[in-house]
Amino acid sequence: MHLFHKSESENLLPYDGVLLYIPHFLPTEESDQVYLSLMEGIAWKPDEAILYGKHITTKRNVAWYAEKGFSYRYSGTTKTALPWSPELIELKAKVELASFEKFNSCLLNLYHDGSEGMAWHSDDETSLRPNSTIASVSLGAERIFRFKHKKNGEQVELQLEHGSLLLMKDVIQRHWLHSLPKAMKVKRPRINLTFRQFGMM
Numbered sequence: 001m002h003l004f005h006k007s008e009s010e011n012l013l014p015y016d017g018v019l020l021y022i023p024h025f026l027p028t029e030e031s032d033q034v035y036l037s038l039m040e041g042i043a044w045k046p047d048e049a050i051l052y053g054k055h056i057t058t059k060r061n062v063a064w065y066a067e068k069g070f071s072y073r074y075s076g077t078t079k080t081a082l083p084w085s086p087e088l089i090e091l092k093a094k095v096e097l098a099s100f101e102k103f104n105s106c107l108l109n110l111y112h113d114g115s116e117g118m119a120w121h122s123d124d125e126t127s128l129r130p131n132s133t134i135a136s137v138s139l140g141a142e143r144i145f146r147f148k149h150k151k152n153g154e155q156v157e158l159q160l161e162h163g164s165l166l167l168m169k170d171v172i173q174r175h176w177l178h179s180l181p182k183a184m185k186v187k188r189p190r191i192n193l194t195f196r197q198f199g200m201m
């Protein structure tokens with residue numbers, strides 16, 4: 001694991017929030033091994049939402065892990081957390097060491113290929129602690145990730161590499177949207193884990 005110091009990672013945003021990127025958070029060999037075992041071991045399911053009164057499911061698969069008993073309402077559906085697996089607990093501990101933060105849940109995304117992405121949004125749900133950090137681990141295919149300022153439309157773009165850690169901090173969710181654009185040339189899957197801090201702990 002790569003422990004970073006303040007000087008090693010600079011804020012990638014010009015204002016209104018903090019975005020830190022640590023490319024080699026996990027060594028390549030460990031990234032490969034964690035990728036394969038999450039692909040097999042996670043209870044992947046399509047995401048569900050109620051949109052304009054219609055029940056929709058995504059091609060992108062998701063899973064949500066947290067302390068036992070956690071549940072929350074989101075896009076018209078209720079999500080109930082699965083209990084932490086030993087592997088997720090180990091990864092959570094590494095993310096906590098590198099970020100100097102504590103997390104009580106993890107939302108996972110599986111994009112089968114570049115035809116799947118995530119539209120512009122910010123993670124500012126009321127169930128998350130206000131201005132709390134989201135720590136995002138990327139595994140598998142490299143993909144572009146974009147930020148767009150809510151008021152002036154300014155954009156910031158970066159590549160999310162295999163084994164990298166991205167920290168979204170401070171007031172970032174209030175002022176910036178983010179998205180994972182589709183990338184038709186990408187034929188391989190990508191796994192993303194976002195460690196989050198829910199309000200009630």
Ligand SMILES: O=C(O)CCC(=O)C(=O)O
Nearest residue numbers: 109118123136180192194
């Ligand atoms: O796939 C990613 O890198 C980001 C996913 C995301 O923004 C989310 O789950 O809220």
Ligand SMILES: [Fe+2]
Nearest residue numbers: 121122123178
């Ligand atoms: Fe997000």
